[in-house]
Structures are given as structure tokens and as C-alpha cells.
Amino acid sequence: MLEKIKIVDFTLESGLQKPLLNLFYQVVGPPIGTAPIIVVNHALTGNSNAAGEKGWWNQIIGKGKAIDIEIYTVIIFNIPGNGFDGDPNNLEYDYKQFVAKDIAMLFWLGLSHLRINQLFALIGGSLGGGIAWEMAALKPNSAKNLIPIATDWKATDWVIGNVLVQDQLLHNSDDPIADARLHAMLLYRTPQSINQKFTRKKEAATAVFQIENWLLFHGVALKKRFVLPAYKLMNHLLKTIDITKNSSDFISEISRISANIHMVSIDSDLFFTADETHKTYHALKNIKPNIFHHEIKSVHGHDAFLIEHEELTRILKLIFQTQHQQHYVNI
Secondary structure, eight states: OOEEEEEEEEEOTTSOEEEEEEEEEEEESSOTTSSOEEEEEOOTTOOSOOSSTTOTTTTTEETTSSEETTTOEEEEEOOTTSSTTOOGGGGSSOGGGOOHHHHHHHHHHHHHHTTOOOEEEEEEETHHHHHHHHHHHHSTTSEEEEEEESOOSBOOHHHHHHHHHHHHHHHHOSSHHHHHHHHHHHHHSOHHHHHHHHTTOBOTTTOOBHHHHHHHHHHHHHHHHOOHHHHHHHHHHHTTOBTTTTOSOHHHHHHTOOSEEEEEEETTOSSSOHHHHHHHHHHHTTTOTTEEEEEEOOSSGGGGGGTOHHHHHHHHHHHHHTSOGGGGOOO
């Protein structure tokens, strides 16, 4: 069930004030206050509907699954303005006014409204993982485990450059969402994955390459999911991830976070590249003893966190099995 929290008089990182933002969310698992809390942050095309039959992460969240809803209470917020909630109020603002840190602040306000001040785990993939980093930096003692997946604590020049390409397509194309999605799908996969999947085959009836039909299908599908202002916002937020916005030292910022940090990279990721995660881990491993690095081996690139369910399940179960869950029933 989609639930709503009204956030009034919210001040953005830029200093601008929003008189009203509606924060929508879903809860699965035991009632709040009766089990350890896990917050899952959705990625660019995701939303609060992460579990259940049509959930975008239903292979990971569910009874007996890696994030077991018989053990954990799972909360998933919608990024305000992502369009999933159908709330026109959240689409009225200039998307460039928002940064990832604003979304992190809104999520903490939502948790405060729910009277939650401690999390067993804070998890997110891609954009959601970047927001998880921002949340941990804002409240460094409020989560037992931070698990950022296929993401980074900052947007690199490579990410910023690709966000610009997307933004240009969204402003200048005659079919902006569909055309932007063509570029994005190739960035989120790898040449090896695409070549392995299609092997230069054509559709018998039309002689069109199957790769072309596949890309066009994803473009049309995304148009059904997003209105243009929502997609512009979600794309823009990617380039604003940066926990050192008010500091130039990422080592100091991450060292402040008391959580066990389990960074999960994907060896073939062409977007949030694995080598950036390696750099972070090696810079901190001798300073912060509870920072860990896990890597998904996959041909599928960035989207592997949505595809390699067995690999991710193995990693998450390993992390959770080492924790003392009973201490994180809160309120």
C-alpha cells in the first residue's frame, strides 16, 4: 500500500524553500517497531514497489529471500517527483533545484515522522546507493550497515558527462524519453552482454536487427513509466551525488560513518565503474576496519544488480548472517 507523509517548509541544500513536498512510501514485512528496519532506496527507473509480484527487486525482497520480510521490516520511499505516486505537486518544481543530498534529507525526515532513528541496514543500487551514501554522511551513527551497490559516494566526470548527454536528449529530441533510453540501455549493459544476447540476428518478418527492436521496445516502455519532468529530475540527480559537497576530504567523511560499510561493485560496470570502488576501499581499509568490498562478476554491466540475483543474494546473506539483528529493533 502506498502511504504519504507531508513535508512542509522544507529547505533545499541551495537555500530555496519548498512549502510542501509529499513523500510517498511502502512498507513490507512486520509492522514498524517489531523487527529490524531495512531501508531500500530505488534506482533511477525504480520506485517504492520493490517487493511482491510486480516488484522490481522481488527476487531479493520477500519471504525467505536475501532481504527476508519475515525477519525485517522493509521501507522504500519514492524520490519525490519520480512520478510513480501520480502527485502533480511534486512535478511542479525546477528539477535542477534538487540534489541527491536533498533527497537523503527528505528520507530522514520521513523516517523521523515514522519515529525511526536506527536502521539495521541502508541499501541502494545505482542512484539509490548514492542517496544511501548521502544519508549515511548526514547521520553517520544511524545505521548498523551501509550497503551501496553499483554506485559511488560521488559522481565522477564520466557519470556527469553521460548525464549531460541524457539531459541534451531530453531537451532536444522529438521523442525525448525514448531516445534518451536508447543511449542509457547501452551504457547500463556491455558490448559483451549485447553481443551475447543478440548475435547479429534479425527479425524474420522485417529483417530488422533484434538489438534495434530491443532498444526501441525499452524506449517505448519507459515512456509509459515516466512523464518528461520526472525523467529529467531522476537523470539530473545522478550527477549531484557527492558526500564531500561541504568538504574536500572523502576519507574523513567516510571515516565518520560508524556503520559497517559493504560496498558492492560490478566488475563489468561501465557507469559506476568498479575501479572507483576499489580506490575507495584501498584508501580506507587501513583506517576504517569495518569497510568491506564485494564484487559481482557479470557480463551484464551496470544492470547486473537487477539481473544477477543469485550473486547478490549470496553477498547479502553473508553480510546479514554476521550481524546481531536483535539489537536493531527500534522506536
